Amino acid sequence: MKYTYSFPKADVTVDAVVFGLGVEGVLSLLLVRRGRPKEPFFDHWALPGGFIDMDETLEGSLLRELREETGLILPYMEQLGAFGDPGRDPRGRVITIAYLALVPPAAVKGGDDAAEARWFPLQALPPLAFDHAAILEAGLARLRAGLMVSPIARPLLPESFSLGDLQRVYSAILDQPLDKRNFRRRINDLVEPTGERREGKHRPAILYRFR
Amino acid sequence: MKYTYSFPKADVTVDAVVFGLGVEGVLSLLLVRRGRPKEPFFDHWALPGGFIDMDETLEGSLLRELREETGLILPYMEQLGAFGDPGRDPRGRVITIAYLALVPPAAVKGGDDAAEARWFPLQALPPLAFDHAAILEAGLARLRAGLMVSPIARPLLPESFSLGDLQRVYSAILDQPLDKRNFRRRINDLVEPTGERREGKHRPAILYRFR
DNA sequence: ACAAAAGTGTTAAGGCTACACCCATGA
DNA sequence: TCATGGGTGTAGCCTTAACACTTTTGT
Known part of the structure; x- marks a missing residue:
């Protein structure tokens, strides 16, 4: 044709x-x-x-x-x-x-x-x-x-994640270190706790998902 | 062809x-x-x-x-x-x-x-x-x-304009009224005075241009 | 007990909003 | 002098950035 x-x-x-x-x-x-x-x-x-x-x-x-x-x-x-x-x-x-x-x-x-x-x-x-x-x-x-303004990172992450995970991802993408407490405040509106915790070598982390 | x-x-x-x-x-x-x-x-x-x-x-x-x-x-x-x-x-x-x-x-x-x-x-x-x-x-x-964040309105406006002009333009584009004093503060960084004034029926307005 | 990561509060500074009055000019 | 648009300051609130210690767990 x-x-x-x-x-x-x-x-x-x-x-x-x-x-x-x-x-x-x-x-x-x-x-x-x-x-x-x-x-x-x-x-x-x-x-x-x-x-x-x-x-x-x-x-x-x-x-x-x-x-x-x-x-x-x-x-x-x-x-x-x-x-x-x-x-x-x-x-x-x-x-x-x-x-x-x-x-x-x-x-x-x-x-x-x-x-x-x-x-x-x-x-x-x-x-x-x-x-x-x-x-x-x-x-x-x-x-x-x-x-920082939308849950755009959602598709990059697994269903649930710790805030430490999330901060590492953000920090890698932005290529700059982030203050832990300020970070948690800022993304607070974008995520919600799942109710689960992750057991590991150290203190268990509360797991979150994107809202 | x-x-x-x-x-x-x-x-x-x-x-x-x-x-x-x-x-x-x-x-x-x-x-x-x-x-x-x-x-x-x-x-x-x-x-x-x-x-x-x-x-x-x-x-x-x-x-x-x-x-x-x-x-x-x-x-x-x-x-x-x-x-x-x-x-x-x-x-x-x-x-x-x-x-x-x-x-x-x-x-x-x-x-x-x-x-x-x-x-x-x-x-x-x-x-x-x-x-x-x-x-x-x-x-x-x-x-x-x-x-509000860039001088994007520059090409819409004449070389020089009063802040009243500018506010009317912004207000028309955003389709909402703007507070005069807050508006002037916010666009302050985007404009600079030309040194000219516009004579008219009332108090002359200081003329500005985009930086 | 210790190593390692999780979690948490406060203060100071700057930005945003709401709000009301005086000023300069021409008619 | 009046009508009209031009011009200005402040107080309360919220957001942001900087900063250090305690908690929980596994080993």
Whole structure:
């Protein structure tokens, strides 16, 4: 089947900045290796994503692409915006709609088997293909901006967690130390106790969930 | 010239929520009338915009479309995001990248001659084509969110203005009354006096500009 | 008993809101 | 002198940031 138009058309893709918490709670980014020798950035790492289908929503396209490329199901996504400079893709005009997506720890553990998709700690990223570094910046900024004002971290965390866990996550994402007492006051409105406690080596922690 | 692809491609457009201040400082939206009888929403009003060219940035496309459709030059624009639900355009898959744009009062006065482009007070809008009402909402929300924290209103206003002028503008945009003294304190960091005063019927007002 | 993480209060400073009166000018 | 919009200060409240010690548990 051929499709013929009287004007050239741009390609439209969706790409996602997918964050997850890996071992030790390090903030990690999901990347896919570009495996087609003839294509630009062969063997480089890139944000997962791909071309949209004609009858899908943008979000639907992203869900499908991530399932195909990485096996992941995205429980949360929000649009970051469109990146469309001519020249951002050497193959021609490709406009991408970028998303921020967050997945729970279980998804990060499971995703490690595919050789084409890997989690990288944010502090140890390989060079990224295309303008994906700029998209990543936008995603990280969005995540940081939402942390203290909305329960955006919910999809990153397990169902229940201690406030110590939560502070470590926030601290890692913001890349700065946080005062324990002030932190607990600030996120107080975002969480509620589950009634459970976590037994461990030391004093048991009260467990919380996002409201 | 024909362009043939092995997959169907979406069209990409840019659209702008263009705000300006009309007579009496009413917040107004620039709309264009859809004039092609065979096209959807014929005779309806729509956000200005159009198809991108292959070698332009998205912002460049928007500037060109607005020049062509309305004669306006946009001194300020920021991206709102992509709107791409299948079905948002009856003709087929059309993904639009929406922008918020702001123009100075002089542009609002001048733009009134073209029958195809008109300024409408925000309180008296006609029904909008496509999903443009949703895009408008996003634009208005963005403008409101920026008012108190950034000098985003700068491109809406003339070079210099009194604090009374400014308060009326803010009050119109936020659609709520503002306390005079608190308002002046809050925007104090965003403006600086020009050294001029405006003579008028009453006590002359000190004139300010955005920093 | 000790090591390790959990949990908790207070103070000072700055920002926000509500509120009412005097000022400068032209007519 | 009056009408009109321009201009100003303060008190109460809330939020934020800085800061150190006690508690609970397992070993």
